[in-house]
Amino acid sequence: MQGKAHTARVTLYRNKGKIHARSTRGRFNSLRWAMVWLTQLVFYGACWLGWTDDGGATRQALLFDIAHEKFYLFGLVLWPQDALLLAIVLILAATGLFLVTAVAGRLFCGFACPQTVYTSIFMWIEEKVEGDHLARRRLDDAPWSARKLALRSAKHGLWLALAAWTGITFVGYFTPIRELLPAVAGWQLGPWEGFWVVFYGLFMYLQAGFAREAVCQHMCPYSRFQGVMFDPTTRSVAYDTPRGEPRRAKGGAGAGDCVDCGICVQVCPTGIDIRDGLQYQCINCGLCADACDTVMTRIAKPAGLIRFASELELAGKPTSARPRLAVYGGLLAVFVGLGAWTLADRSLLLVDVLRDRGSLAREAADGRIENAYTLKIMNLAEAPRDFRVAVSGIAGAEIVGAARFAGVPGGIRTVQLTVAVPAGEGGAAVRPIAFEIAAEQDAATRVVEKSTFVLP
Ligand code: SF4
Ligand code: SF4
Numbered sequence: 001m002q003g004k005a006h007t008a009r010v011t012l013y014r015n016k017g018k019i020h021a022r023s024t025r026g027r028f029n030s031l032r033w034a035m036v037w038l039t040q041l042v043f044y045g046a047c048w049l050g051w052t053d054d055g056g057a058t059r060q061a062l063l064f065d066i067a068h069e070k071f072y073l074f075g076l077v078l079w080p081q082d083a084l085l086l087a088i089v090l091i092l093a094a095t096g097l098f099l100v101t102a103v104a105g106r107l108f109c110g111f112a113c114p115q116t117v118y119t120s121i122f123m124w125i126e127e128k129v130e131g132d133h134l135a136r137r138r139l140d141d142a143p144w145s146a147r148k149l150a151l152r153s154a155k156h157g158l159w160l161a162l163a164a165w166t167g168i169t170f171v172g173y174f175t176p177i178r179e180l181l182p183a184v185a186g187w188q189l190g191p192w193e194g195f196w197v198v199f200y201g202l203f204m205y206l207q208a209g210f211a212r213e214a215v216c217q218h219m220c221p222y223s224r225f226q227g228v229m230f231d232p233t234t235r236s237v238a239y240d241t242p243r244g245e246p247r248r249a250k251g252g253a254g255a256g257d258c259v260d261c262g263i264c265v266q267v268c269p270t271g272i273d274i275r276d277g278l279q280y281q282c283i284n285c286g287l288c289a290d291a292c293d294t295v296m297t298r299i300a301k302p303a304g305l306i307r308f309a310s311e312l313e314l315a316g317k318p319t320s321a322r323p324r325l326a327v328y329g330g331l332l333a334v335f336v337g338l339g340a341w342t343l344a345d346r347s348l349l350l351v352d353v354l355r356d357r358g359s360l361a362r363e364a365a366d367g368r369i370e371n372a373y374t375l376k377i378m379n380l381a382e383a384p385r386d387f388r389v390a391v392s393g394i395a396g397a398e399i400v401g402a403a404r405f406a407g408v409p410g411g412i413r414t415v416q417l418t419v420a421v422p423a424g425e426g427g428a429a430v431r432p433i434a435f436e437i438a439a440e441q442d443a444a445t446r447v448v449e450k451s452t453f454v455l456p
Pocket of ligand 2: 268
């Protein structure tokens, strides 16, 4: 085709420059910082808690010991066999998120998401080092000087120190933190530990220090699909347009309550104007509501021009029935019940029985027929326990030799067993038998495993 070549620029990324959000005070800001403290006290502190198990040994209370295939959660020890519980916990977390989103929008994003929490901490450090939003903007525009270099070095040094400590803490949930720290100090980290400390630390540094709101806007899948959980009754941060518009000119009377000061935009960590309506970039942090409340108080108007409100509430319509809440709530109840039942029904003893396929059957000196078996006794309790093994299914069947074994606390004991059956118990056949394994210290712990006995 002849003619002028057409070119089009497609903008895939926000190009407004770095956002320097103005700090604000108010109830949502206080709640946000309360959540920062709560989540970070748990994250940085929980790996230091110790726990003494039933066997008297002390270990880290929360430890995901992947190398030994065990998750320690205080007194509960989960094995690979408990994968169903993990699946239920994940389903519960997802259903809980759906329910919270349907009720109050992206509360998780604004108050508990690690990206929000770490970004808040990084921005707090930035403000302490470089000053408020105006000073930071001036510093951005200023040419490089000794002062700028010192401020930037201090900021990045603190960010990197925090990121490194976070990486170490993260790995401290997989390798006992009290063993990890000396290894870090002595540069003796294993390859996986070293990789994850550096990866998690750098990831945090880049995400919270540089990417910030771009993560919420361009990388997080939740921001894209959370809209499907919204309905007209979902409460989220919203601008009361009928009350605010038309905006007042300076000193104007008879107009709406919005004085067009722009402070709600200046405090927004994602740089949007909530007055333009509900936007997927909004993380529901409520900072614009705090800022606007301050303005309303100053001009002697009621607070709440920007507030948590539903579409119906803003339109002055009554709340409608919400079947989706009943569905999410019902699912939550079902999975809580299922998880509790799975936990209560979980046995602390698992046994695998394998018949020795190398020698099917042999005749002993006393004329009895013998079959050999291997038993893998998994003692899921952290205390030492003894197990007694009995066999049934064929008249006169008994175990030759020891039938009592000491279990390994929280481990697997493999034992070889021989079962003897009196001669004359029938012709050549494969007969079903059952092994009963019971813990001597705990009558409720008992397992029956089926197997077969070969008669020649
Ligand atoms: S802070 Fe309130 S008054 Fe100021 S521009 Fe935003 S909505 Fe209008
Ligand atoms: S619009 Fe308001 S609630 Fe939404 S992200 Fe910005 S400050 Fe937070």
